[in-house]
Amino acid sequence: MTVAMTIEQVAVRFGGLVAISDMSFTVGEGEILSLIGPNGAGKTTAFNVMTGFLEPSAGRVTYQGTALNGLKPHQIADLGLIRTFQRTSVFPNDTVYDNLLIGLHRQGRVGLVDAILGLPRARASERKLRQRASELMEWVGLERRAHDAAGSLSYGEQRLVGVALALAAEPSMLLLDEPVSGMNASETHRFVELIRGIRGRGITILLVEHDMPMVMTVSDRIVVLNYGRIIAEGTPEVIRNDPAVIEAYLGHGAARA
Amino acid sequence: MRAALTILAVAALASVPLWLRDPYLLNALITTGIFVIGAMSLNLLLGFTGQLSLGHIAFFGIGAYVSALTSLGFDIGLPGGFRLVHEPWPPILGFVLAILFAGTCGYFVGLLSFRVRGAYFVIVTISFAEVVRLVALNWVELTQGPLALTNVPSIALPLAGVGELTLRTKLQNYYLVLAVGLIAYLLIARLVHSHFGRAMRGLMENETLAVSVGIDVTRTLTLAAVISAAIAGAAGSLYAHYIRIIDPEVFAFINTVTMVIMVISGGKGSLAGPVVGGLIFGLLPVALRPIMAPEGQWIAYGGVLIAILFVLPRGIVPSLAQRFAARRSGKTPLAPVALAETGVKERV
Numbered sequence: 001m002t003v004a005m006t007i008e009q010v011a012v013r014f015g016g017l018v019a020i021s022d023m024s025f026t027v028g029e030g031e032i033l034s035l036i037g038p039n040g041a042g043k044t045t046a047f048n049v050m051t052g053f054l055e056p057s058a059g060r061v062t063y064q065g066t067a068l069n070g071l072k073p074h075q076i077a078d079l080g081l082i083r084t085f086q087r088t089s090v091f092p093n094d095t096v097y098d099n100l101l102i103g104l105h106r107q108g109r110v111g112l113v114d115a116i117l118g119l120p121r122a123r124a125s126e127r128k129l130r131q132r133a134s135e136l137m138e139w140v141g142l143e144r145r146a147h148d149a150a151g152s153l154s155y156g157e158q159r160l161v162g163v164a165l166a167l168a169a170e171p172s173m174l175l176l177d178e179p180v181s182g183m184n185a186s187e188t189h190r191f192v193e194l195i196r197g198i199r200g201r202g203i204t205i206l207l208v209e210h211d212m213p214m215v216m217t218v219s220d221r222i223v224v225l226n227y228g229r230i231i232a233e234g235t236p237e238v239i240r241n242d243p244a245v246i247e248a249y250l251g252h253g254a255a256r257a
Numbered sequence: 258m259r260a261a262l263t264i265l266a267v268a269a270l271a272s273v274p275l276w277l278r279d280p281y282l283l284n285a286l287i288t289t290g291i292f293v294i295g296a297m298s299l300n301l302l303l304g305f306t307g308q309l310s311l312g313h314i315a316f317f318g319i320g321a322y323v324s325a326l327t328s329l330g331f332d333i334g335l336p337g338g339f340r341l342v343h344e345p346w347p348p349i350l351g352f353v354l355a356i357l358f359a360g361t362c363g364y365f366v367g368l369l370s371f372r373v374r375g376a377y378f379v380i381v382t383i384s385f386a387e388v389v390r391l392v393a394l395n396w397v398e399l400t401q402g403p404l405a406l407t408n409v410p411s412i413a414l415p416l417a418g419v420g421e422l423t424l425r426t427k428l429q430n431y432y433l434v435l436a437v438g439l440i441a442y443l444l445i446a447r448l449v450h451s452h453f454g455r456a457m458r459g460l461m462e463n464e465t466l467a468v469s470v471g472i473d474v475t476r477t478l479t480l481a482a483v484i485s486a487a488i489a490g491a492a493g494s495l496y497a498h499y500i501r502i503i504d505p506e507v508f509a510f511i512n513t514v515t516m517v518i519m520v521i522s523g524g525k526g527s528l529a530g531p532v533v534g535g536l537i538f539g540l541l542p543v544a545l546r547p548i549m550a551p552e553g554q555w556i557a558y559g560g561v562l563i564a565i566l567f568v569l570p571r572g573i574v575p576s577l578a579q580r581f582a583a584r585r586s587g588k589t590p591l592a593p594v595a596l597a598e599t600g601v602k603e604r605v
Contacts, residue, residue, distance in 0.1 A: 083469050085469070091463050092463070093462055098458075102470070104452075105455065105456055105471050106470070108455075
C-alpha cells in the first residue's frame, strides 16, 4: 500500500506538560485508520498537529511528500487534508445549503473582477457549486433541512453537516474527530455506512473515536495512544487481544484476569 | 420581491428632485447620501466580517484630502531642499486617486491589525484616524491645517465629443451621489453574494471551521478592508467636491460614530440596512431642527436610536424582514440569541 501520511517522531509539549512524547506511524492511501486511547491520551493534539492548528515541538508530518511543518491550516486544507471537529461545528446562522457553499470555497475560487462583474466564468462556477452543494446534501441525507439554519438542527444532524462541509472541501484525506459521540445506535450505524461510502470514493480516513464497537467494525488498522505514546498498532483483532491495550483501558487487574 | 423593492426604492430616490424644490432639504439629502455611502462601506467590514472599524472616517477623510489636493495642486518642501510641486489636475482624477489611495491605506491597516483582530482592530483603527487627523492639522504646508483647503473645484464629468459637464448645482450633485451610491451598493451586493462574501461570513461565524475548509483569514479580511476603505474614500472625495472646503474636523470621531449608528440601527450585515439607517439618522436632525432647541435635538436623536434598538434589536431591515418571513410561513422565528449560542467557537 502506498503511504499517504507519515508521522515521524512527533512530540508536543505545553510548557512542562507532555501531550505527545514520541509518536510515529503511517497512514496508507485509501485506508481507514483509527487513533484510539483513553481520555487525555493525546488524540486531539495529534489531530491538531496534522492539520496545522498546532506546531509540534519536535518531529515532522509529511502528507503525499509535502512536509506540513510551518504551513497554516488553510494551506494544509489546500493539500486536500480536511478535518472535522469534536464539538458541533457548523456555521450556525446560515442555512445548511449555504454551509455547504461556504465549504465549497476551494472549488469556487474565481477572480475578484469576475465575481463582482458577474462575468460568465463566475456565473458558471456558481452554477457548478450550487449543483455540487445539492449533491452533497442528498448524499448525507439532509435535503429536507436544506433551508433551515444549521444552528437549529439536532446534534446528530449538525454532525452530518460537519462531515458534508468537510467533503465539500474535496479532501483526499479526511480526519474525523469523534464523529459519533452523542449519536444514538441507529445514527451511529448510518454514520458507519457513510464512512464506508466516503472511503469508497477513494478518500483516506483517519478516525479518532471513543465508541469501541464502531471503531472495531469500521477500521482497517488501529493505533492506540496512552499518555502521549503509541502502545499498540494493528488490525482490530490484534488490538482487541493486546494486553497493553486492555490494561490501558481497564486497568492492571483486568489485564491479568 | 426583493428586486422589485430595490427598483422601487431607486425609482423613489431618483424622483426626489422632481418634487422637492427646497435647496436646504436637497442639500441635506446630498450630504446624507454621502454619509450613507460611508456607512455602506463600514457595513462591509462590520456586518459581513464582524470587524468594527472605529476609525472609518480616516478613509473618508483621506479620500477627501487626496481628491482636494489633486484638484487644487500643492507645492511642498522635501528634506534636502527639494520641492514637490503638483499642478492642479481635473477633479475626476482626484476622485479616482482618492479611491486608490484610501484603498491602499485600508490594505496596510488591515494587514497590520488582522493578525490580532477584535479589540485590537478597533484600537488600531481609532489610532490610525487620530494620527491622520493630526497630520492634516499640522502639515500646514500641504493641508493648510486648521485654515482648511478652500475653493475645491466641483467634479466635472468628461463627455465624449461635447467637452465637460461641471456639476455645480445641487440637482446635478444629487444625481452624482445617487449614482455613486448605487454603484457602491451593487459592488458590495455582488461581493457578499460571491464566494468572497461566503468566506467572510464563514470567518465571522466560525473561524476555526472556516480555516479548516481552506479559507485564508488574512487574505479575506484584507480584501474586505481594501474595498471598504476604497468606497469610503470615494464618499470622501464626493464630500470634498460638493462642500468645496475641507478641514481636519472631517476626521472627528463623531463622524465615525454617526456611521456606526447608521449601520447598527439599519441592520448590520444587511445590504439595505445602512441605507435605511443612514436616511433616518442623516435626515433626523433636519426634521428636528424647526421644532426643537439644539439640546432637545440631541436628546431626541438618542431617544430615537434607543427606541429603534429596543423594538428592533437586530436593526430595522433584518428585524422587519424576519417578521415578514415569519408571518408568511406562519412559524415563529428562531430566536437569534439561541442560534448565536450554538455558534460558540471551538477553541483549539
